[in-house]
Amino acid sequence: MSSMSTLAQKTPHVLVIGGGFAGLWATRALRRAPVRITLIDRANHHVFQPLLYQVATAGLSAPNIAAPLRHILRRQKNVTVLLGEVANIEPAAKRVRLADGRILDFDLLVLATGATHAYFGHDDWAPHAPGLKTLDDALEIRRRLLTAFERAEATDDPEERAAWLRFAIVGAGPTGVELAGTLAEIARHTLHGEFRRADPRRAEVLLLEAGPRVLPCFPEDLSERAREQLRKLGVDVRTGAPVAAIDADGATLRGANGVETRIAARTVLWAAGVAASPLARDLGATLDRAGRVRTNADLSVPEHPHVFVAGDLASIDSGGKPVPGVAPAAKQMGRHVARAILARLRGEPAPEFRYRDDGQLATIGRMAAVVEMHGVKLSGLLAWWLWLSAHVFFLIGFRNRLVVLIDWAQAYWSYQRSARIILGA
Amino acid sequence: MSSMSTLAQKTPHVLVIGGGFAGLWATRALRRAPVRITLIDRANHHVFQPLLYQVATAGLSAPNIAAPLRHILRRQKNVTVLLGEVANIEPAAKRVRLADGRILDFDLLVLATGATHAYFGHDDWAPHAPGLKTLDDALEIRRRLLTAFERAEATDDPEERAAWLRFAIVGAGPTGVELAGTLAEIARHTLHGEFRRADPRRAEVLLLEAGPRVLPCFPEDLSERAREQLRKLGVDVRTGAPVAAIDADGATLRGANGVETRIAARTVLWAAGVAASPLARDLGATLDRAGRVRTNADLSVPEHPHVFVAGDLASIDSGGKPVPGVAPAAKQMGRHVARAILARLRGEPAPEFRYRDDGQLATIGRMAAVVEMHGVKLSGLLAWWLWLSAHVFFLIGFRNRLVVLIDWAQAYWSYQRSARIILGA
Numbered sequence: 001m002s003s004m005s006t007l008a009q010k011t012p013h014v015l016v017i018g019g020g021f022a023g024l025w026a027t028r029a030l031r032r033a034p035v036r037i038t039l040i041d042r043a044n045h046h047v048f049q050p051l052l053y054q055v056a057t058a059g060l061s062a063p064n065i066a067a068p069l070r071h072i073l074r075r076q077k078n079v080t081v082l083l084g085e086v087a088n089i090e091p092a093a094k095r096v097r098l099a100d101g102r103i104l105d106f107d108l109l110v111l112a113t114g115a116t117h118a119y120f121g122h123d124d125w126a127p128h129a130p131g132l133k134t135l136d137d138a139l140e141i142r143r144r145l146l147t148a149f150e151r152a153e154a155t156d157d158p159e160e161r162a163a164w165l166r167f168a169i170v171g172a173g174p175t176g177v178e179l180a181g182t183l184a185e186i187a188r189h190t191l192h193g194e195f196r197r198a199d200p201r202r203a204e205v206l207l208l209e210a211g212p213r214v215l216p217c218f219p220e221d222l223s224e225r226a227r228e229q230l231r232k233l234g235v236d237v238r239t240g241a242p243v244a245a246i247d248a249d250g251a252t253l254r255g256a257n258g259v260e261t262r263i264a265a266r267t268v269l270w271a272a273g274v275a276a277s278p279l280a281r282d283l284g285a286t287l288d289r290a291g292r293v294r295t296n297a298d299l300s301v302p303e304h305p306h307v308f309v310a311g312d313l314a315s316i317d318s319g320g321k322p323v324p325g326v327a328p329a330a331k332q333m334g335r336h337v338a339r340a341i342l343a344r345l346r347g348e349p350a351p352e353f354r355y356r357d358d359g360q361l362a363t364i365g366r367m368a369a370v371v372e373m374h375g376v377k378l379s380g381l382l383a384w385w386l387w388l389s390a391h392v393f394f395l396i397g398f399r400n401r402l403v404v405l406i407d408w409a410q411a412y413w414s415y416q417r418s419a420r421i422i423l424g425a
Numbered sequence: 426m427s428s429m430s431t432l433a434q435k436t437p438h439v440l441v442i443g444g445g446f447a448g449l450w451a452t453r454a455l456r457r458a459p460v461r462i463t464l465i466d467r468a469n470h471h472v473f474q475p476l477l478y479q480v481a482t483a484g485l486s487a488p489n490i491a492a493p494l495r496h497i498l499r500r501q502k503n504v505t506v507l508l509g510e511v512a513n514i515e516p517a518a519k520r521v522r523l524a525d526g527r528i529l530d531f532d533l534l535v536l537a538t539g540a541t542h543a544y545f546g547h548d549d550w551a552p553h554a555p556g557l558k559t560l561d562d563a564l565e566i567r568r569r570l571l572t573a574f575e576r577a578e579a580t581d582d583p584e585e586r587a588a589w590l591r592f593a594i595v596g597a598g599p600t601g602v603e604l605a606g607t608l609a610e611i612a613r614h615t616l617h618g619e620f621r622r623a624d625p626r627r628a629e630v631l632l633l634e635a636g637p638r639v640l641p642c643f644p645e646d647l648s649e650r651a652r653e654q655l656r657k658l659g660v661d662v663r664t665g666a667p668v669a670a671i672d673a674d675g676a677t678l679r680g681a682n683g684v685e686t687r688i689a690a691r692t693v694l695w696a697a698g699v700a701a702s703p704l705a706r707d708l709g710a711t712l713d714r715a716g717r718v719r720t721n722a723d724l725s726v727p728e729h730p731h732v733f734v735a736g737d738l739a740s741i742d743s744g745g746k747p748v749p750g751v752a753p754a755a756k757q758m759g760r761h762v763a764r765a766i767l768a769r770l771r772g773e774p775a776p777e778f779r780y781r782d783d784g785q786l787a788t789i790g791r792m793a794a795v796v797e798m799h800g801v802k803l804s805g806l807l808a809w810w811l812w813l814s815a816h817v818f819f820l821i822g823f824r825n826r827l828v829v830l831i832d833w834a835q836a837y838w839s840y841q842r843s844a845r846i847i848l849g850a
Contacts, residue, residue, distance in 0.1 A: 044847045061486035063844035070619045080621040083575040136849060150508040194499040403828050419488035422469045424561060424849060
């Protein structure tokens with residue numbers, strides 16, 4: 001470390017924590033900056049998060065949607081990539097401590113560790129209802145989904161079989177909707193004819209939402225159309241149905257009248273809530289209700305001007321509205337932090353972050369999606385093609401879009417899914 | 426089970442344990458037989474074993490070389506596929522007990538559970554030197570290989586860095602040779618330029634072999650050529666070097682003169698020994714030194730004529746020579762067991778198993794392989810093309826050869842590997 005500290009006297013050391021969209025885009029935007037960058041992440045790879053649900057539902061393999069961070073950044077010589085977990089941040093002392101005891105000093109910090117699942121104070125639900133944030137999460141969900149059908153085939157007890165064929169997905173945001181729609185398609189089409197005792201078409205997919213509608217981030221009429229498309233795919237959508245309990249045998253819903261409904265489902269997936277990464281607390285800054293850091297207009301932290309926050313961890317308004325926790329916003333924030341750092345180094349005032357809202361897309365299943373873009377609203381097949389093109393286009397940035405397209409085309413024509421492999425059983 | 430037992434009175438129930446080459450080929454060859462088949466395996470998938478080392482070395486993703494057993498067999502209506510682990514076999518009572526307590530009855534049994542790693546009585550070596558038999562093994566080895574380079578980058582201690590960059594592979598059969606050759610290529614080419622503090626080109630790959638030469642199953646001159654090709658790839662081959670100890674920090678070799686040599690390597694891989702699946706013992710049959718079942722000429726077990734053994738678990742001679750534990754032999758045995766069962770059902774004498782030796786191929790690395798085929802010996806580029814064609818051809822049988830070819834072509838031209846993703850860390 002000694003040699004690095006000496007260097008730091010001359011060239012400012014920017015430490016970026018997190019290799020998601022925000023951290024990676026900030027790092028890349030600093031490629032010509034007179035700084036030395038260290039990018040640290042718990043994983044050795046960047047994940048294309050919008051397609052995680054495809055890995056969870058056995059349509060794509062994990063390497064299809066991920067690329068090693070150090071490979072992406074191999075030509076950017078001012079970056080050192082480190083695999084490691086940050087245990088705590090000391091913003092005043094300008095250093096972080098890693099879980100393995102290593103200490104890293106910094107001159108400027110970019111905190112981009114995003115969000116994690118939150119069970120609203122019910123951490124005991126976690127083992128029974130995994131969420132979807134990392135590739136390991138996706139493989140765990142894939143294992144549970146595929147194993148459930150196997151267990152349904154193995155048992156002779158009709159009630160047990162029904163419980164193995166009942167899937168409850170908690171939360172009807174984009175992730176919940178994607179999981180539910182795809183799972184319904186798998187049960188109806190992909191697995192059809194491959195079992196001798198259980199009938200996958202009898203699987204029930206329940207999408208449980210505490211609020212009044214699915215995809216609450218979309219306009220009401222698109223929510224309505226999404227719900228209709230889910231119904232056609234065979235998903236049982238239940239809105240106004242907050243979950244009161246989750247255990248190994250299913251979930252309990254609390255109805256408006258206080259009456260509880262029990263859902264006997266051996267597989268429950270969590271897509272209901274996220275909370276900011278706990279590292280945010282180390283900053284001693286103002287946090288919002290979700291634990292995100294309230295930042296200045298330039299994304300720096302009021303209490304520590306040499307610390308910037310970007311991505312899902314940042315709580316900021318733009319144009320009078322809160323910036324949503326979506327991939328395009330994270331990329332824009334990442335790039336903005338780089339601009340703010342450059343301005344700072346030049347002694348100029350940092351620009352204000354403004355979110356450019358290019359609309360939103362959510363896929364529901366085969367040929368079903370909703371899109372809202374600069375006032376235009378679409379649903380159904382056209383929206384699905386738009387969603388597909390956008391995702392393949394953005395995946396292009398790093399690798400193997402051809403392989404993903406082949407897997408996709410195969411899935412589309414044959415209803416088959418190329419990654420129905422149970423790992424880590 | 427009651428309904429199944431009734432059925433069994435009419436249609437003989439063939440239980441196949443193991444969905445590898447032997448079990449799967451036996452099952453498929455019984456597709457028109459008047460039998461009811463249950464195929465049970467611990468995994469939900471068949472693995473194309475010859476390419477496992479590619480998953481371990483991050484060239485292919487796990488789903489690329491595997492397919493769900495029930496998908497492969499979906500149209501064969503006389504088969505029920507079950508996911509489950511057999512705990513023990515009662516050959517006289519004609520039933521098996523699963524690890525979860527379930528009991529399966531059979532009329533005829535095909536035992537095709539293959540081989541597993543063997544540490545020659547040193548089971549304490551297992552956690553420090555994983556072997557390569559399943560997809561989970563391959564992902565564990567991938568995780569260790571990729572993590573080793575990350576740890577080398579993270580440390581400031583030159584000795585520790587060298588130990589993280591030193592890889593010892595124990596056993597110079599085909600698997601050891603493939604792993605060593607590919608790993609040397611990764612260190613020299615794939616990772617080059619992606620690290621800032623460690624230099625992957627300084628990695629040392631040691632191939633440790635107790636016997637006098639590499640690829641002992643090949644003729645001596647091909648062994649010599651393989652050794653030369655390994656040397657060119659940068660592998661340090663040490664023959665006559667039996668391993669005396671393995672721990673978390675490396676391996677100890679015992680030299681011919683009794684002098685011990687210590688190899689400080691944080692990554693040790695085991696490709697030295699296999700032993701028959703322990704289920705063989707339940708048969709109460711004669712086992713050979715490796716624990717394999719001595720079978721009759723028709724692959725049935727002398728002590729239990731209604732039990733057949735096929736694949737790596739069977740110990741049998743053909744043409745005066747022992748049949749080797751290779752994929753083509755397993756497929757041939759699987760098909761033969763099906764023929765023997767059909768003959769048995771017709772009351773005819775079962776034919777004798779004869780192994781058709783179509784030669785052997787082993788790959789060493791990029792454009793390097795050795796081939797022996799009906800007396801013809803090849804090495805180098807031509808052998809490599811033959812190896813590649815044969816493997817893609819046999820993979821064709823079930824899926825995604827196009828995707829594998831694309832990944833391969835990409836790896837060939839760019840030296841890149843498409844699956845450098847650490848999972849399950």
